[in-house]
Amino acid sequence: MxxxxxxxxxxxxxxxxxxxxxxxxxxxxxxxxxxxCFDYVASGAEIGEDTWEKSESKFQQYALEMALxxxxxxxxxxxxxxAGDLLNQxxxxxxxLRDSGVPFIGLYGAxxxxxxxxxxxxxxxxxxxxxxxxxxxxxxxxxAERQFRFPINYGGVRPPTSQWTATAAGCCITAAAEKPPYIxxxxxxxxxxxxxxxxxxxxxxxxxxxxDSLSRHFENTCSxxxxxxxIFTGDLGQVGxxxxxxxxxxxxVDISRVHNDCGLMLxxxxxxxxxxxxxxxxxxxxxxxxxxxxxIAGGKLHRVLFAATGALMSTTMSQQGESIPGISHVVEIADxx
Amino acid sequence: MDISKKEYEQTAKKHAGSSKMYITVPKAFLxxxxxxxxxxxxxxxxxxxxxxxxxxxxxxxxxxxFLSALLTGLGLYERIAKHGGAGTLVPITGFxxxxxxxALEFKTEGxxxxxxxxxxxIAGPVIVYGITAxxxxxxxxxxxxxxx
Numbered sequence: 001m002x003x004x005x006x007x008x009x010x011x012x013x014x015x016x017x018x019x020x021x022x023x024x025x026x027x028x029x030x031x032x033x034x035x036x037c038f039d040y041v042a043s044g045a046e047i048g049e050d051t052w053e054k055s056e057s058k059f060q061q062y063a064l065e066m067a068l069x070x071x072x073x074x075x076x077x078x079x080x081x082x083a084g085d086l087l088n089q090x091x092x093x094x095x096x097l098r099d100s101g102v103p104f105i106g107l108y109g110a111x112x113x114x115x116x117x118x119x120x121x122x123x124x125x126x127x128x129x130x131x132x133x134x135x136x137x138x139x140x141x142x143x144a145e146r147q148f149r150f151p152i153n154y155g156g157v158r159p160p161t162s163q164w165t166a167t168a169a170g171c172c173i174t175a176a177a178e179k180p181p182y183i184x185x186x187x188x189x190x191x192x193x194x195x196x197x198x199x200x201x202x203x204x205x206x207x208x209x210x211x212d213s214l215s216r217h218f219e220n221t222c223s224x225x226x227x228x229x230x231i232f233t234g235d236l237g238q239v240g241x242x243x244x245x246x247x248x249x250x251x252x253v254d255i256s257r258v259h260n261d262c263g264l265m266l267x268x269x270x271x272x273x274x275x276x277x278x279x280x281x282x283x284x285x286x287x288x289x290x291x292x293x294x295x296i297a298g299g300k301l302h303r304v305l306f307a308a309t310g311a312l313m314s315t316t317m318s319q320q321g322e323s324i325p326g327i328s329h330v331v332e333i334a335d336x337x
Numbered sequence: 338m339d340i341s342k343k344e345y346e347q348t349a350k351k352h353a354g355s356s357k358m359y360i361t362v363p364k365a366f367l368x369x370x371x372x373x374x375x376x377x378x379x380x381x382x383x384x385x386x387x388x389x390x391x392x393x394x395x396x397x398x399x400x401x402x403f404l405s406a407l408l409t410g411l412g413l414y415e416r417i418a419k420h421g422g423a424g425t426l427v428p429i430t431g432f433x434x435x436x437x438x439x440a441l442e443f444k445t446e447g448x449x450x451x452x453x454x455x456x457x458x459i460a461g462p463v464i465v466y467g468i469t470a471x472x473x474x475x476x477x478x479x480x481x482x483x484x485x
Binding site: 246 | 338339340342345346348349351352353354355356409410412414415417418419421422425426431434435437438439441442443445459
């Protein structure tokens with residue numbers, strides 16, 4: 001039975017496996033450094049649909065279907081799906097999974113949703129509240145742009161601190177421990193608002209939350225960055241990464257040796273025009289499902305922290321002059337039980 | 338958390354890179370200037386064909402708006418604007434792009450509630466405050482004329 005440690009940290013004691021996982025991405029993500037790792041790379045952003053929202057839903061469907069197929073499972077083998085995305089009313093998830101016939105819990109944690117859904121899917125699996133659980137998230141550059149910013153064809157200029165919403169979806173199925181990777185512990189994020197108001201600087205809005213959650217995870221699980229061979233934050237980009245590393249550095253903790261950011265891993269910033277890096281729920285989801293989890297299963301990584309970060313920004317509240325709340329949930333994953 | 342908002346703000350400020358103005362400003366000048374040169378060329382061309390100056394000016398605006406709308410529809414305007422910055426935003430072509438891009442983007446929600454309702458979400462404020470400013474200027478001009 002999962003054991004509450006303190007201050008949001010929970011240890012999973014019955015053993016939970018990331019049983020099967022898959023990622024579906026858009027063309028641009030497929031041209032990035034992790035291009036060969038993805039299970040499906042679309043030839044464009046539409047994948048046969050006539051609207052961006054329908055396309056995002058389809059990416060979610062693909063991710064789920066491929067995660068199921070890889071381990072010979074059917075949708076009926078799933079007990080509950082935990083899913084979310086960036087769009088109002090969790091459009092990508094609700095419309096993408098409406099025909100799944102699986103009990104569904106919709107989540108919103110902005111770009112932290114993959115860690116949020118994986119955390120819940122792992123806790124449910126640890127408590128043996130069913131057989132298998134799916135954690136799915138997605139984002140789509142075009143659907144996010146039109147909701148949060150400007151129309152695609154508008155000639156506005158993006159500042160250097162802005163990030164590129166990934167067109168991607170990831171799905172991870174959890175089950176009772178059978179094979180690595182194993183989900184070992186989680187730390188639930190706190191809403192952390194550091195007073196950043198610039199909607200074009202999400203990395204800065206989220207780095208404080210990542211610092212808070214990672215610090216609590218280290219303290220509550222009596223571990224330090226040296227105990228891990230990978231600490232993956234989810235889409236802080238270059239600006240947020242620099243802030244996070246400096247915050248730890250000032251307190252005498254060096255995470256830069258093992259730290260990497262999904263927003264920096266997904267794209268080649270030299271060749272691809274993504275400014276400070278990638279973002280969006282699908283960014284950390286696709287990097288987790290196509291790179292981090294396979295690396296643990298393949299023995300390249302042994303003990304990692306996956307700390308997806310989200311800016312819980314409302315465009316309405318930003319226009320009212322409010323600062324941007326951030327959140328980051330931490331999931332500890334290892335190759336041994 | 339053991340970090341004050343002030344410390345955080347300073348750290349965040351340090352790492353937020355700014356635009357390379359020594360590149361962006363000359364590019365905006367050149368591309369914006371080029372658009373204006375095209376406009377000037379069109380004006381001369383229309384006059385060459387015997388059209389009066391006032392009418393030729395209107396034709397020039399119409400042609401630039403048409404070209405901007407066409408390039409927006411072809412997905413090329415934002416590529417030019419990426420380099421042009423304010424150089425593509427300020428001329429009349431930028432205004433056309435600001436109207437056409439939401440019109441195309443929100444077509445998926447229908448011609449009434451999508452294209453029709455959302456067409457002016459970017460350009461709307463420009464129209465509202467442009468007309469307001471014109472009214473205020475007109476009143477001042479009128480009063481000035483009475484006094485003089």
